[in-house]
Amino acid sequence: MPIDKNSLPKPVYLDKIRIPGGLWEQRQTINRSRTIPVIYEQLQKTGRLDAWRLDPDRERPKRRSVIYMFWDSDTGKWLEAVGYSLHTHPDPALEKQVDDLIDLMASAQQPDGYLNTYFANLEPENQWANLRDWHEMYNAGHLTEGAVAYYRATGKRAILDVLARFADQIAALFGPNEGQKRGYPGHPELEMALVTLYRATGDKKYLNLSKYFIDERGQDPHYFDIEASERGEDPDDFWAQTYKYCQAHKPVREQTEATGHAVRACYLYAGIADVALETQDQELVDVSRRLWDDLTSHQMYITGGLGPAHSNEGFTFAYDLPNETAYAETCAAISLAFWAHRMFHIDPHSRYIDVMERALYNNVLSGVSYEGEHFFYANPLTSYPNVNPHEHFSGITSDRHYRRSEWFFCPCCPPNLARIVASIGGYFYSTTADRLYVHLYNQSSADFEFGGQAVQLEQQTNYPWDGRIQFTVKTDTPAQFELALRIPGWCRRYTLEVNGQPQSITPQNGYAVIARQWQDSDRVTLVLDMPVERMSSHPDIRQDAGQIALQRGPVVYCLEEVDNGARLANVAILRDGQLHVEFDADLFGGISVITGEAVRIEPASWPGGMYQPQSVVEHTQSPFQFKAIPYYLWANRDPGEMRTWIRRI
Numbered sequence: 001m002p003i004d005k006n007s008l009p010k011p012v013y014l015d016k017i018r019i020p021g022g023l024w025e026q027r028q029t030i031n032r033s034r035t036i037p038v039i040y041e042q043l044q045k046t047g048r049l050d051a052w053r054l055d056p057d058r059e060r061p062k063r064r065s066v067i068y069m070f071w072d073s074d075t076g077k078w079l080e081a082v083g084y085s086l087h088t089h090p091d092p093a094l095e096k097q098v099d100d101l102i103d104l105m106a107s108a109q110q111p112d113g114y115l116n117t118y119f120a121n122l123e124p125e126n127q128w129a130n131l132r133d134w135h136e137m138y139n140a141g142h143l144t145e146g147a148v149a150y151y152r153a154t155g156k157r158a159i160l161d162v163l164a165r166f167a168d169q170i171a172a173l174f175g176p177n178e179g180q181k182r183g184y185p186g187h188p189e190l191e192m193a194l195v196t197l198y199r200a201t202g203d204k205k206y207l208n209l210s211k212y213f214i215d216e217r218g219q220d221p222h223y224f225d226i227e228a229s230e231r232g233e234d235p236d237d238f239w240a241q242t243y244k245y246c247q248a249h250k251p252v253r254e255q256t257e258a259t260g261h262a263v264r265a266c267y268l269y270a271g272i273a274d275v276a277l278e279t280q281d282q283e284l285v286d287v288s289r290r291l292w293d294d295l296t297s298h299q300m301y302i303t304g305g306l307g308p309a310h311s312n313e314g315f316t317f318a319y320d321l322p323n324e325t326a327y328a329e330t331c332a333a334i335s336l337a338f339w340a341h342r343m344f345h346i347d348p349h350s351r352y353i354d355v356m357e358r359a360l361y362n363n364v365l366s367g368v369s370y371e372g373e374h375f376f377y378a379n380p381l382t383s384y385p386n387v388n389p390h391e392h393f394s395g396i397t398s399d400r401h402y403r404r405s406e407w408f409f410c411p412c413c414p415p416n417l418a419r420i421v422a423s424i425g426g427y428f429y430s431t432t433a434d435r436l437y438v439h440l441y442n443q444s445s446a447d448f449e450f451g452g453q454a455v456q457l458e459q460q461t462n463y464p465w466d467g468r469i470q471f472t473v474k475t476d477t478p479a480q481f482e483l484a485l486r487i488p489g490w491c492r493r494y495t496l497e498v499n500g501q502p503q504s505i506t507p508q509n510g511y512a513v514i515a516r517q518w519q520d521s522d523r524v525t526l527v528l529d530m531p532v533e534r535m536s537s538h539p540d541i542r543q544d545a546g547q548i549a550l551q552r553g554p555v556v557y558c559l560e561e562v563d564n565g566a567r568l569a570n571v572a573i574l575r576d577g578q579l580h581v582e583f584d585a586d587l588f589g590g591i592s593v594i595t596g597e598a599v600r601i602e603p604a605s606w607p608g609g610m611y612q613p614q615s616v617v618e619h620t621q622s623p624f625q626f627k628a629i630p631y632y633l634w635a636n637r638d639p640g641e642m643r644t645w646i647r648r649i
Helices: 022-045 071-088 092-107 117-121 136-154 158-173 190-201 204-216 223-230 262-279 282-298 330-346 350-366 413-422
Strands: 429-431 435-438 444-450 453-461 468-474 479-486 494-498 511-518 523-528 532-535 547-552 555-560 571-573 579-584 591-603 619-630 646-648
Touching: 022 071, 022 413, 071 092, 071 117, 071 136, 071 413, 092 136, 092 158, 136 158, 136 190, 158 190, 158 204, 190 204, 190 262, 204 262, 262 282, 262 330, 282 330, 330 350, 330 413, 350 413, 350 555, 429 444, 435 453, 444 479, 453 479, 468 479, 479 523, 494 511, 532 579, 547 591
Parallel strands: 435 479, 571 646
Antiparallel strands: 429 435, 444 453, 453 468, 468 523, 479 511, 494 523, 532 547, 547 555, 547 646, 555 619, 571 591, 579 591, 591 619
16 A cells, blocks of 8 residues: 555755754854855865866866866755755855856756766766766766755756756666666665755656666666676676675665665665655555664664774674774764654654654764864774774874864765754654644744644754753644654653643654644643663674663763873773763853763783783772763864773673
8 A cells, every 4th residue: 555645744844944042053053154164165175166167188286186076976065055054044145156156067067968077077988887886876966956955045046957957868868768778876865866856846757767766776687787898897896796885786675684885875765765755655665664674773873873894884784883993974874864854754753763863963963073174984982092994084183093184085974964964954843734743852943834824833942951842832823733742762751741731641653742722822841851871782782792871862972081081991980870960061162961980990000011810910990080071072172082882880
C-alpha cells in the first residue's frame, strides 16, 4: 500500500522562523559574520572562483591553483549558505557579490547546458566518461541546491535557469530509454538536488530522473564496469575494490546495511527518502527504515559521528568505533542530519529527530571553531599529541596536537557547515493540516496557518543548557490545532503545563500532543529533566569497555588537558561520585560545564624501561575535581589532550 503524502507532515521553511537568541542565534551570527566571508576568501585564494572564467591556458605555478574535479561543489554549497542567510538577514553587498559570481558561472555554461569548470577547462573530451570517480553529478547536485536556495531567498531566476538547463542536459543523456546512458552518480547528492529542483519548478522530469538514478543503481550489467571497459580499463582494477564503497554493490531495494563512504551513503539515503515521499513508494520507505536501523544501531558514535575508517572515509563493521582514530567526518554528520530530517517526514517519529539533534549538537558543531574561521574534517573522540591519522585533511600545531585548519585540499566540510547552520531554522518545525510539530528547542518565533487562521508561536528557553521551554501562542481569533512537542529520547522525566495547569499526556511516537482551541496568549511550559548521565556503550563496542561518557540533555561532554592536566587516559571518574552542573557565563559566550570527583591513577615512581612487573610498581590514586566541557567546543583553547570516553572506578 503506498504512503499517503498528503497526510504526512511537511517541514516549515526557514523564512517563517526567526531566531533572536540562544545557542543557534550565536552560531548563526558567527556563521554570517565570519564563516561565510572566510569561505569566500578561500574560494578566491584557491582559484575556485577564477576557474569559472574558463581560461585553460592560464599559468598554474602551484598545485593549489590547479583545478580539481570536486571544486564546483564548494561554490554550490557556499551559494546555498548565502541563500539561507539572505532569507533571514538581507545583505545587499553580499547579494551583489553573489550576483557577480552568478554572471561568471552563467558565462561558463556550454551551449548544450553542460556546466563544470574542470572538464570545460582541462578535459572537454572526457565529459561523463567516469561517473564512478569524477564527481560531475555530485558537483551538479550541490550547484543545483545552491541555485534553488538563492532563488527562494531573492526571487532571482538567473542561476536557477542555468542549473535547470544543466539538469535538462543530464536528463537527456541518462535514463532508461534507447540511446541514453544507463549511468548514475558515483558520489550521490544529485538525487536529493533533483527533488529539490522538482519542488522549486514543478517539472516532474527532475523527480523522474532522481527515481531512475536510485532504481538503476547497482543493477546488472553494472554501469561502472561498462564505463571502465569503455575507457580501456579492467573493471577489477577499481581502486576501492568493491562497489560497497559507493553503495552500488547491489540494487538499492535489496540493500540491508549501511556500507562504504559515509557521506555518500547518507546523501544517497536522504535522496531515497525524498523520492519515497514524492512518489509515495512504500517499498522505498521500507528500505529507508532498514538502512536507518542498521546504521543507528551498529555504526554511529555517541556524538552522531559516522565512519571509523580513514581508508574509505566510512564504515567498517558493526560496533567498530575507535576513538583516537575516529574519522567521523563533519560532512557525514551533516548528511546524517539531512537524512534524519527526511526520515521523519516519511515516518513521523521522534527517533529520527533524536539522532538529528545528537548529530547537530555534537559532531556537526565540533566541525567549526567557536570563532567560526577554522574547521575539522575528521572529529576524533579522543586526542593525544602525535596522534593524527588524518593529517592529509586536518591541521596540527608544531607541538603535534590535533587542531582545526583554515582550509583543506578537499574542503567539503566548511561550506557544508555554513549551509546547515544558516538553514537551522528549517529543522525546528513541521506541520500537517491540523498539527504543529516542534522538533528543536531554541529561543525563536514562527508563523503558521491552521484552517485559514494565522498563528504565531514563540519559544523562550536557554536550551540546551536548561530544560525549561515556554511557548506562547499568539492569534487574533481562536485557532484549533494540535501542538506536538518532542520529548527527547534522552529525557526520562518531564512536566507539562498549559496556562499553569499540569497536563498528563502519554507521548505519541515521541511527541506530547496537546489538542485544543488555542486562545491568544495561551502559554505552554515544558520542563525536560536534564541530569548528567553516565553513558555506557554496547558491550560489543570493544574500544569503550569499562568507560563512560558524560551527557547532559543532547550535549556530549569531554575532558581537556587545559582543565584537567595531562595523561587523561589515567583519569577515572568515581562510580558514585557527585556530578555538578555549573553555568559559566564567561566561557564561550555562556555554557554549562560539568564538574565532579575523579582520581588520577599513576605510579608513584617508575623504575625505568618500557615495562615493569606490577608487583614492583606502586600506584597512587590522586583525587581531584574534574571539569568537562561540551565536546563540540574542544580544541578552542590551549592545545592539549582530549578524551570523551573516560575510565570509571
